[in-house]
Structure formats: C-alpha cells, structure tokens
Amino acid sequence: MFVDPPAPQPLQPGETPPASAAPGLPSPDGTIAWEFNPDYQRLVTMWRQVLPTLDTLTSTLDKAYQLARSRDVWDAPVSGRYVEEMAEWRTRLGLYRQAILTSISDQAADTPRWVPANAGAPHAFS
Template identity: 85%
Template sequence: MFVDPPAPQPLQPGETPPVSGSPGLPTPDMAVSWEFNPDYQRLVMMWRQVLPELDALTSSLEKAYQMARSKDVWDAPVSGRYVEEMAEWRTRLGLYRQAILTSISDQAADTPRWIPVNAGAPHAFS
C-alpha cells in the first residue's frame, strides 16, 4: 500500500498571518495587510472532496477482491485469473490515488498560505 502525502492544512482558528521580518517599529510604508490565500483554500477543499471518493473506490474494490479470493463465492479455474486482474486493478487504483493526492499536496507546498492584499503572489490556478 501507499502512504498518502501530507494534506494541505486549512486555516486554523486563531491562526495569524506572518509577521514582518524587519526589526524595529513598523512604518506606514512597511505595514502589510495579509489575507489567507484563496487558491490555497481551494486546494484544501479539493483534497476534502477527492479523498472520500478515493476511499470509497478503494473499499469497494477491496471488498470485491476479498470476495473473489474466497472459495465460498467462486471455485473455478478462471477465478484465479479474475483475482489476478483485480490485484492489478488494486495496484492501479493505488497509483492513481497516489498521483492525485501527491499533485494536490505538491501544489499546496508551492502555494503560499498567506498573501499580501492586492499582491501578485503565485497562485495554484493561474
């Protein structure tokens, strides 16, 4: 089995934007207003939407695979080939799941969580 990559983290209650790295008191020229990146939030929502669907597919296929392996359900020479095909499907589904979740996770890692208001920061869907 594959291990899912890290999920993008939603805005946590009480989370605050980054602090300016310059020492001293901020001046009006240095003051920056931040907002939680809406593109990052879309990645969080995408993860939450895709994960249950992938879990449902995986569990459905796993149930069918376990039933196909049981001699109580099907005891014929062709059942071995069917079980082998289902094992391939399980592998393919695992690779598909890994590819989808990795692409979302990688995009979230490359997308800033906080952006300055009215800034041209890199976005996931540009």
C-alpha cells in the same frame, strides 16, 4: 500499500498572518495587509473532495477482491484469472490515488498560505 502524502492544512482557528517584517507590499500606514491565500484554500477543498471518493473506490474494490478470493463465492478454474485482474486493478488504483494526492500535496507545498492582500501576486491556478 501506499502512504498518503501530507494534506494541505486549512486555516486554523487563531492562526495569524506572518509578521510584518516578512516581505510584502506595505499599506499606506506602513503595515502589510495579509489574506489567507484563496488558491491554497482551493487545494484544501480539493483534497477534502477527492479523498472520500478515493477511499470509497479503494474499500469497494478491496471488498470485491476479498469476496473473489473466497472459495465460498466462486470455485472455478477461471476464477484465478479474475482474482489476478482484480489484484492488478487494486495496484492501479493505489498508483492513481498516490498520483492525485501527491500532485495536490506538491502544489500546496509550492503555494504560500498567506499573500499580501493588495499584491496581485501570482497564485497556483493563474
């Protein structure tokens, strides 16, 4: 069994941008205008779209695997081969899930949550 990597966290109610002493481009009045990074938000949205689909695939395959292992469903010599194939599919799906979620999580870790509003800074998807 695999453990999912940490999910990117959406903008929390009351969350504020970094202190103005952080590096960034100052506005004319000397303060820095910050915005929540839209590319980081896309990673949050992507995680939320992908996770339910992966959960559905996993639970559906697990249910079919449990049924295939039951002698009440199929009691034939060839059934062992299909159960082994389904076990392999479960492993592949686990690896696939891990790869997808890890890539989103890693990209989120490398993407700043806040960017200066007028910086034109490079983002994850540019």
